[in-house]
Amino acid sequence: MNQVEIFKALANKTRLQILNWLKEPAENFPDQANADFENIGVCVGQIQIKAGLSQSTISEYLSILQRADLVSATRVGQWTYYKRNKEGIEKLSKIINSEL
Amino acid sequence: MNQVEIFKALANKTRLQILNWLKEPAENFPDQANADFENIGVCVGQIQIKAGLSQSTISEYLSILQRADLVSATRVGQWTYYKRNKEGIEKLSKIINSEL
């Protein structure tokens, strides 16, 4: 994934918020709180409700974040759970410290 | 300056390159090398030549970077010199480490 695509993914208020919410999923998505919730992530519907945009928009935003390696997805049954991708975010941090 | 504007400023190949060039001005702009060059920065014309886009585009790009606090400008005679803004970049680094 190239650097410009990463920054484009971050250049949107809602997508930044989602990433920020996923940093503390238990606090930000109390409705979905359950056992392996921290491991698996948060499902699209919960994120959509919180963001207040349409389902299609949020689905697309999540895939933009995923293509930028900022989140990862796991399908379980009819749900897709998204969570923060620590590695991708660390890589971004390194880009900023070494190239900017 | 809000976070989205910072990431928008970075969401462009040429602007990322400029920032990267300004990290090592002596290497990247040998034509302008002179005494206080490291302190004052690089003038618009040099950046424009290296980027290969029009003068107006580069002038605008530099002001986008400046509004995002990623570079700072100094006018000296008819030249405007731009340089990396260390503080702004550090602030960005902190945002990534604390909020993403």
Next chain:
DNA sequence: AATATATATCGACTTTTCCCGATATACCAA
């Protein structure tokens, strides 16, 4: 004052992004 040079701003056109509703797909349950 007239001219030259560097940069900034303006107006326009093209491409990309934002965001939606509609529809398709995948999975589940009866």
Next chain:
DNA sequence: TTGGTATATCGGGAAAAGTCGATATATATT
């Protein structure tokens, strides 16, 4: 297999960004 729910994809209209050439402004030189 029929219907229900979650998510993804598609098509499109509006807004923003990319980029240019033309022009304006600021400064320097003669």
